[in-house]
Amino acid sequence: MDQKIKLLLLRYFSTKYFSALISGLLLTLSFPETGLFYLAFFALVPFFVSIRPLTSKESFYYGFIAGFFHFSTLIYWIVPTVHVYGGLHLVLAISTLILFCFYLALYAAIFAFFLKMIDPKSWVAPLLVSCLWVSLEYIRTYAFTGFSWGALGYSQYENLFLIQIADFSGVYGVSFLIILVNYLLASIWTSFKNRQQKKTLIPVVYTLILVAGAGFYGNKKIITIDSQIETAQKTAITVVQGNIKQNLKWSEDFKAKTIRKYIRLSHAESKTADLVIWPETALPFYYGLDKPLSDRVDQYIRSAKTNFLIGSPAFSSDENKVKFYNRAYMLNQFSIVTGTYDKTHLVPFGEYVPLGNYLTFLGKLTAQAGNFSMGDKTFIPLKFNDHNLKVTHKTGVLICFEILFPSIASKFVKNGADILTTITNDAWFGHTSAAMQHFSIAVFRAVENRRAIARAANTGISGFIDPKGEILDTTPLFTDMAITRQLPALKQISFYTRYGDVFAISCLFAICMVFMLKGVRKKF
Incomplete structure (x- = not known):
């Protein structure tokens, strides 16, 4: 009897929320590594169609189910990451994923709840729904330290004209634009079903204009940026992928082997490079403190006669406290440190424990990485010269998780960076799709700021992206490799770099004003 009840409940749940599950799955399939980015443009159509007859309360649950299923299938890699490398028991690892997806699903639930306050028959409904979605994505980017992974636009990193x-x-x-198209398609479906086709005419017209306008703008921009790239100064950059296994990375016995490996991989490429980049914490020791290993690195740099950007843990101390940093060192051809950057946006529970004095039981998550402190937020680019010592370039360095935050890249470019670099250790992700998801986000930092990006990742994916977001070269995962590329150093400042998230903030302001006016009308 109990088995029959369970089957009936399961059948009821799967039938009632079938469209939510379908939309959640289609959203996930639009992200790397499926290559099905076009699915994003109709992934939410079943969701929008099914939610129309529901109450606000029912819509909240419906949105939550869709969001939970989407995020649990998109960031499933959290389980092997915290289980294999964080040392958490499998049950706790799965619980971590569930709790995190619960939080992320609330955004979809809130979206569905407020969606019911927008009149679907209004000709501006698709615009308001799109504003609502963007507002919540913007909030998610910065709320509670921020996590913009899975923002819908990132699914289009291969769609060169649109981005x-x-x-x-x-x-x-x-x-x-993705939400605009989804909602319009859902409206067309509903209007045809109800034989009210004329009501969607205006939304169809302005959606076609906006999408076509974006395509036209994209085509013109690609031509313009290609022209600028052709005449821009170039700098040769090498990224080195050491492919150091995470379980060996901090081993005392393996430190010398790690240095020898990076030197061997760099040797052939460094002869032509203006800058050689080693990944995040490539040096598994405190550079400058461990004298024999530091001297070995310095000797090689002097023999290579070029600049090196190297990731290493670092620390500072005063009478009361020792602070640890996730640092990038810029060294010139004489192995002199010409600049450093300390990571400012740390990974919660990965690089530090929020409220660590009270949440000491969570310390195990940061056992290998340490409990880092934030660097200063001046975002001063690091300088390096070309081989002839005639041209000085400036690079903004984004370490790992920082690539998710558009404002960090923009601040570096505002301060004079003509190249962006990102260094990371994605060994934690294993062979999951997380590595490609992480890489794809960098495409947008390149387009937003019109700067080429060089990416050095311990186990991959390393590569190069040009200022229009085109991926020039990549390395396979878990391969020892070094690649070199001539990158253009553009000087122009884009609208986004100069003014930031004006568009997203305008969407937030617009939707807040609409709901306020609706509230005032109801009151009076």
Whole structure:
């Protein structure tokens, strides 16, 4: 009897929320590594159609189910990451994923709840729904330290024509158009079903204009940026992928082997490079403190006669406290440190424990990485010269998780960076799709700021992206490799770099004003 009840409940749940599950799955399939980015443009159609007859309360649950299923299938890699490398028991690892997806699903639930306050028959409904979605994505980017992974626009990193609008709107403009198309398609389906086709005429017209306008803008921008790339100064950059296994990375016996490996991989490529980049914490020791290993690195740099950007843990101390940092060192051809950057946006529970004095039981998550402190937020680019010592370039360095935050890249470019670099250790992700998801986010930082990006990852994916977001070269996962590329150093400042998230903030302001006016009308 109990088995029959369970089957009936399961059948009821799967039938009632079938469209929510379908939309959640289609959203996930639009992200790397499936290559099905076009699914994003109709993934939410079943969701929008099914939610129409529901109450606000029912819509909240419906949105939650869709969001939970989407995020649990998109960031499933959290389980092996915290289980294999964080040392958590499998049950706790799965619980971590469930709790995190619960939080992320609340955004979809809130979206569905407020969606019911928008009149679907209004000709501006698709625009308001798109504004609502963008507003919540913007909030998610910065709320509670921020986590913008899975923002809808990131699914389009291969859609070169569409993503050019990011130099004005950021990734949010791409998300806006995706939601606009989804909601319009759902409206057309509903209107045909109810034989009220004329009501969708105006939304169809302005959606076609906006999408076509984005395509036209993208085409013109690609031509313009290609022209600028052709005449721009170039700098040769090498990224080195050491492919050091995470379980060996901090081993005392393996430190010398790690240095020898990076030197061997760098040797052939460094002869032509103006800058050689080693990944995040490539040096598994405190550079400058461990004298024999530091001297070995310095000797090689002097023999290579070029600049090196190297990731290493670092620390500072005073009478009361020792602070640890996730640092990038810029060393010139004489192995002199010409600049450093300490990571400012740390990974919660990965690099530090929030409220660590009270949550000491969570310390195990940060056992290998340490409990880092934030660097200062001046975002001063690091300088390096070309081989002839005639041209000085400046690079903004984003370490790992920082690539998720558009404002960090923009601040570096505002301060004079003509190249962006990102160094990371993605060994934690194993062979999951997380590595490609992480890489794809960098495409938008390139377009937003019109800067080429060099990416050095311990186990991959390393590579190069040009200022229009085109991926020039990549390395396979878990391969020992070094690649070199001539990158253009553009000087122009984009609208997005100069003014930031004006588009997203305008969407937030617009939707707040609409709901306020609706509230005032009801009151009076």
